[in-house]
Amino acid sequence: MHDFFITEWSEMVFIPLEVLNKMAAWLTSQQAENGSFPEISDHIYARYFQPITVDYNGTSHVWHVSTTAYVVIALSKAVRLTSDAKSRAVRGAISGAEYLSSKLRSITDSFQMALVAYALDKAGHVSKDEAFSLLQSMARRGRYVYWSPEEVPDLEIKIIDNKQFIPPHADYLTLGAAGIATSYALLLHLARGQFEISRPIAHWLVEYPTSGYLDKLLEAEALNAFSKRETNHQFYNMKITLSAPSASHWTKVIYINSTNFPNYHEIVVEASRLER
Template identity: 30%
Template sequence: WEQNMLNFVPNIVVLDYLKATNKLTANIEAKAKKFMEAGYQRELSYKHQDGSFSAFGESDKSGSTWLTAFVARSFKQAANHITIDEKVIDKSLEWLSDHQAPNGSFPEVGVVSHKDMQGGSGSGVALTAYTLIAFLENINLVDKYKNTINKAIDYVYRNTESLDDTYALALAAYALQLADHSSKQLILSKLDAKATTDSDSKWWHKPIPEVEQKNPWYSRPNSVNVEMSAYGLLAFLEAGLDTDALPVMKWLIGQRNDKGGFQSTQDTFVGL
């Protein structure tokens, strides 16, 4: 499953990016669409009958919350380029809705074997905000899942007041902007206050654990920093704060490797 998504998602991102920068050629477009269509068909083999997705499809005991939300988001984006069966996305959102906890959160019911691919969105507020984003980005299905969405929004909002995890806060800020929630500016200000800035850049970073602070070999988790900074950027753009978004964009551009990507699939997907 993950290997397929590692190949499927970059094609969506590349097409979006090249279109936005007016660098798309007919040859690249045809190739990317061909890869995307093959990836889409392969992805469907990991679908459970109940509409969820997991790493090994029906041989897994159940679908995974995070993977199902990831597929719903990816398929929605792919639909701009290839034909995606709307019912597949709807069924995956229906499964997520059925597995929402009474308090509005989305617990992880399955297993993700490729943990790196999750970035920082593995549990609690982060996973609920991530899943909520999957519902909100599928704008044509928002009315159908209004109740589910409202419960998730309330959960995210209730839990951001005491939230210290910057990654979860970045996801929450973007989700609440998409939802046009009354607290959206408050949460965005809270996220902004956690940013690191220098002369012309702004970004967010995961603090180094105390036990590792004096360790010269400790590797800084830059891929998560790219991911949360990208969500911070999306939140600013959704809020119409283009001037505030520019320093974040500058920092993100500076983090790309010589091939134009970032450290991992998930941060490249979000970063681009």
């Protein structure tokens, strides 16, 4: 039900309306009386999806914040629903948003706050401004801006033979959570017209790509939304000079512009050029 599939992929992936209605009906049938959407299995996608929230007193609570936020986002964006499914989705989103709002001031984790802030904004809840303010207070600021349970150091740039090399970044356990949280933060800033602060957020997502399929999906959606708002298109006119450490006297220059930007470019280094 995610709008990334409903809108961006609607011409390639068709989902019948009756299927969407059944999905909404099933989702809303899983909602608890307090408005939350508890996990229906003990199997959790990743540890940062655990239904545990630690408040500012250090007390752990079994609150279903992350799952509820995801469902509220889906229900709030499901604009193609009809009849009973649509009314159930509206009621489910409102009730779920109320549940999230009741936990808002107790959330200390930036991952959960990003999901909740985005969900409350999509649901149009009265506490969406407070959630956005709390999210901003949790941002980690340095060269770029991002949200993560732990600090992610800047990439190390090495100079070898007067050339810059960026080695692969360390595989931090919370990098997936940081990617998801920062993606939702970027989407929220764009939705609220905060474009200037969106730039360093987008740059962080580009520099620190994650490997999980859910992380990648959200990063692609967020960066796609950012690219539609970006007015600086100088990157469509680039001169790229390539060289290889194993062929010190070999260089290749290619030009990227608006006519060939999406094309596949293959660069071949002849074996005779390689140093032995």
